[in-house]
Amino acid sequence: MIIEKVNEPIKLKDDLLKFVFGVYQSTNGAYPALEWAEKKPEPNDFEGFKKIYEPFLEFRLTKEFDELYVAKDNNNIIGTVALVYNLKGKEVWWVPEELREKNIGLIEFFMVDEKYRGKRIGSKLLTFAIKRLKELGKEIYIVTFPHLPAYQYYLKKGFQKVMDYKEFVILKFKNS
């Protein structure tokens, strides 16, 4: 497994769409939450998923992420993580106003292919993301959902809940 920086994220759009759909299927539609959709597609409905998620993915790849990394095995994407730390002017509705003023870095788009879960690939990606944001001198935050297993995972990994916000829960890395 290698972790690779993606230099032109939009070029990976189609591969990432498939990868994220795999995560959507494997979580039975829990993640991505598609919380803005009036009616969520069934977990096996790729076309329905694409219709709702593709424009959002495009926004993330072109306007939101400051850095995107993928974990690869035999040239296949098996994991992802993105860093967001230039928040000015970004339409990140999941980040509370008071945090946008601070010198923060967010860990986003954190996923591992179902077939590869439980092999510490997530741990490696998370450690990598934390180290990078520390280098940049950022306070490290994650926005997630209270019902996801990932929430408990983050608590185990040294994150603490700092607040509830809309349907989200905001976590901060303790030593940042």
Ligand SMILES: CC(C)(COP(=O)(O)OP(=O)(O)OC[C@H]1O[C@@H](n2cnc3c(N)ncnc32)[C@H](O)[C@@H]1OP(=O)(O)O)[C@@H](O)C(=O)NCCC(=O)NCCS
């Ligand atoms: C959260 C996620 C990225 C973790 O990735 P991962 O590669 O499975 O993580 P790791 O292997 O490092 O750790 C998995 C932990 O769960 C436990 N685990 C064991 N078997 C597991 C399995 N089959 N699947 C998942 N977790 C398992 C391990 O004990 C480990 O805990 P530890 O760190 O205390 O040892 C992954 O579960 C995922 O993609 N989830 C769906 C997407 C999601 O919810 N993303 C977060 C959105 S905010």
